[in-house]
Amino acid sequence: MITLLDYGAGNVRSVINAIENLGETVRVAQNSQDILAAEKLVFPGVGNFGNMIHILKQKKYMDPLKIYLQSNRPFLGICLGLHALFEESEEAPGLKGLGVLKGCARRFRVKRSVPHIGWNGIKVKQPSILFNGIQGDEKFYFVHSYYVDPMDASVVMTTTNYGIEFVSGIQTGNILATQFHPEKSGSTGLALLKNFLQKDRESVSPPIQLKETKLAKRIIACLDVRSNDQGDLVVTKGDQYDVREEGAVRNLGKPVELAQRYFDEGADEITFLNITGFRDFPLEDIPMLKVLKKTSKTVFVPLTIGGGIRKYTDENGRQYSALAVAEEYFRSGADKISIGSDAVYIAETYLKTGKKTGDSSIEQISKIYGNQAVVISIDPRRVYVHTPGAVSHPVVKTRIPGPEGETFCWFQCTVKGGRKGRDLDAITLAKVCETLGAGEILLNCIDRDGTNSGFDMELIHAVKDAVTIPLIASSGAGCAQHFQEVFEETDVESALAAGIFHRREVPIFEVKSFLKDKLEIRL
Numbered sequence: 001m002i003t004l005l006d007y008g009a010g011n012v013r014s015v016i017n018a019i020e021n022l023g024e025t026v027r028v029a030q031n032s033q034d035i036l037a038a039e040k041l042v043f044p045g046v047g048n049f050g051n052m053i054h055i056l057k058q059k060k061y062m063d064p065l066k067i068y069l070q071s072n073r074p075f076l077g078i079c080l081g082l083h084a085l086f087e088e089s090e091e092a093p094g095l096k097g098l099g100v101l102k103g104c105a106r107r108f109r110v111k112r113s114v115p116h117i118g119w120n121g122i123k124v125k126q127p128s129i130l131f132n133g134i135q136g137d138e139k140f141y142f143v144h145s146y147y148v149d150p151m152d153a154s155v156v157m158t159t160t161n162y163g164i165e166f167v168s169g170i171q172t173g174n175i176l177a178t179q180f181h182p183e184k185s186g187s188t189g190l191a192l193l194k195n196f197l198q199k200d201r202e203s204v205s206p207p208i209q210l211k212e213t214k215l216a217k218r219i220i221a222c223l224d225v226r227s228n229d230q231g232d233l234v235v236t237k238g239d240q241y242d243v244r245e246e247g248a249v250r251n252l253g254k255p256v257e258l259a260q261r262y263f264d265e266g267a268d269e270i271t272f273l274n275i276t277g278f279r280d281f282p283l284e285d286i287p288m289l290k291v292l293k294k295t296s297k298t299v300f301v302p303l304t305i306g307g308g309i310r311k312y313t314d315e316n317g318r319q320y321s322a323l324a325v326a327e328e329y330f331r332s333g334a335d336k337i338s339i340g341s342d343a344v345y346i347a348e349t350y351l352k353t354g355k356k357t358g359d360s361s362i363e364q365i366s367k368i369y370g371n372q373a374v375v376i377s378i379d380p381r382r383v384y385v386h387t388p389g390a391v392s393h394p395v396v397k398t399r400i401p402g403p404e405g406e407t408f409c410w411f412q413c414t415v416k417g418g419r420k421g422r423d424l425d426a427i428t429l430a431k432v433c434e435t436l437g438a439g440e441i442l443l444n445c446i447d448r449d450g451t452n453s454g455f456d457m458e459l460i461h462a463v464k465d466a467v468t469i470p471l472i473a474s475s476g477a478g479c480a481q482h483f484q485e486v487f488e489e490t491d492v493e494s495a496l497a498a499g500i501f502h503r504r505e506v507p508i509f510e511v512k513s514f515l516k517d518k519l520e521i522r523l
Contacts, residue, residue: 002197003038005029005065005081007055010046010369013333015078017297018183022194035064039073040197044183045080046335047369049105049146050092052080062098069100069175076196077177082148082170085177091146101170103150110163113470115145115372115439118493119268119522120168121213122158122180128171129201130157130192136206138188139216139522140180141302142168143335143372145439147179161213184302184335186263216522217487218268218494219511220472221501225255225274225288225307233287235502252502255291262501263299265508268522270299271442271496273338273377274307289332296333305329306338306377306442310361322361323368330369337365338442340377341415344422347432351424356436366437371469374440376433379418380411380426380459381446393425396462411459418446426459427466434467441467442496445475450499452478455486464490472496479506480514487519 002019006012006028016026019042029035043065045052056062069075069085083089086097089105108114119139124131147166150156157176158169168179176196182189195201223235235252252258259270274288288305296303309329312320326337339361346360356363366374384402388395393410401407411426430441443463445456455476464471470493473486477497486495500506515521 001039002026003029003034003041005035005041005043005061007045007052007059007061010044010080010373011296011303011330011333011335012044013293013331014296014300014303014335015042015044015183017333018190018193018300019197021298021300022190022197024197029061032060032064035061035068038068040075041068041073042076042078043081043084043177044078044181045082045084046143046373047080048091048367049080049083049089049097050095051368052084053092053095053097056084066098066100069098072173072175074196075175075177076193077175078181078183079144079179082177082179083146085170085175086148086150089146100175101150101155101172102152103148105146106149107146108163108166112163113468113493115143115370115470116162116215117143117372117440117470118218119185119216120160120162120180121210122160122168123165123210123213124158124205125156126171127203127205128157128176129203130169130176130195131204131206132195132201133191134188134206136208137210139185140178140182140189140192141184142180143302144179145370145372162215184300186300190300214520215493216268216520217483217515218472219266219483219508219521220269220271220494220496221259221262221267221508222271222273222474222496222498223255223258223502224498225272225291233291252499256294258502259295259299259303262508263301266512266523267301267508268494269302269304270295271304271306271338274305289328292329292332292334302335303333304336304338304375305334306340306375309337309339310342321364323364326361326365326369330373336373336375336440337369338375338377339438340379343376343378343433343438344413344415344424344429346436347429348422348424350432350436351428360436362433362436362438366439371437371439374438375442375472376430376438376440377442377444378426378429378463379414379444379446381414381418381421382409382459383412383421384409394427394462396458398458400458411462414446427462430463430467434469438469440470440472442472442474448476451476452500454478454482455490455495457486457489460486460490460492464492470494477506480511483511484515484518487515 157171160168384406474496
């Protein structure tokens with residue numbers, strides 16, 4: 001029996017699924033006594049340090065946790081579950097952690113995108129039961145803006161490089177904790193979890209000892225999901241956002257089956273975009289919740305869900321916050337939430353007032369779950385102009401002339417599935433959303449969607465240069481070389497494709513095989 005501490009934030013569903021997949025039974029702690037009686041305790045954490053500490057205090061879990069940890073019984077902390085062991089965090093000045101270990105969590109101050117999101121390696125500093133069967137050159141999934149800085153170097157189990165060398169795992173007695181997410185690290189992560197769950201494992205060191213770790217470029221599979229004319233949920237794909245062919249919705253497969261295929265083929269992340277979400281009320285969108293729940297049982301890489309995540313008032317006048325909507329998706333297996341049209345409206349309001357309201361979906365979700373949980377999906381299209389001063393928006397000189405020979409353009413944001421343009425550009429939207437708390441940008445391109453002509457490098461350069469958070473390049477991939485080009489020319493952290501994967505024109509494993517000798521890739 002494994003006891004899991006669920007303090008109410010983040011995707012604990014995946015941790016439960018991973019443990020159950022390994023044949024163990026999970027009991028979620030309901031009170032202090034459950035913590036004190038635990039034989040093995042897992043503390044997964046995603047979100048904001050301050051919110052976590054407030055909830056632990058509210059539930060009166062702080063003292064039982066300290067007693068359990070002082071007893072030296074088996075403990076595995078994950079991400080924020082690692083930070084909680086220390087005295088404090090720069091994320092919430094003035095709030096005290098459990099203080100079992102001396103030191104604090106510090107924010108990354110590096111010349112790299114923050115949060116640190118993606119697959120990175122570990123440098124092993126001491127033997128551990130966790131490393132049985134681990135070679136030492138594997139990659140694990142990280143998603144965080146803060147890292148722990150222990151005062152006692154003897155507790156350091158692993159370190160990782162990201163602008164600096166930071167502590168990515170600790171071990172003292174039977175207390176183990178990792179910055180990375182084993183439940184989201186594929187088969188390697190499951191092997192590590194299995195080592196913690198089983199009895200009588202010896203402490204070993206992996207045979208391969210890395211001198212430096214490197215962040216891998218991510219290959220992401222995107223599934224546009226909507227109801228077809230028969231009412232069934234299908235994966236579809238648009239041609240410049242038009243998903244119909246000969247009058248019917250293109251049907252490229254079932255979402256759960258395709259997600260499983262992409263996990264098996266080596267996808268680093270999977271994104272579900274509910275493209276009917278702007279019309280449907282998400283808390284009644286039961287089919288998509290079922291898709292997430294079923295997928296997260298067997299797919300152990302990060303899952304992002306987008307579509308219709310905003311505040312609502314139903315037909316009975318009952319109000320639901322964007323946070324309440326997001327929570328349903330997190331509890332169903334999502335790791336990140338993608339916000340599209342609503343982000344445009346939020347940015348427009350912010351630009352009018354110049355003030356944060358605290359009420360927007362971006363602010364609400366990032367405050368509780370952390371900015372790494374909020375992805376902004378931008379859907380821009382080119383608008384050509386003859387001179388840079390023709391509009392008030394940022395303008396780029398383009399190598400792709402317009403219909404009247406224009407050599408300048410700006411990138412207009414759209415809403416409602418690309419059907420309606422707004423007086424807002426993609427660069428400004430990205431900057432405002434970063435200010436409000438977003439942790440990642442999914443940058444689409446209506447002009448390239450479904451064309452197989454390659455990514456829009458000019459658009460990607462313009463937005464990438466304007467923000468300090470990671471960026472996912474999307475729209476236009478038609479071959480493996482297009483991934484190489486976008487990674488080398490723009491230095492984006494990840495690239496996404498849909499149609500070429502759905503139709504098996506360019507399988508994910510083929511993209512990775514092509515890139516493996518050219519770029520850092522998770523194989």
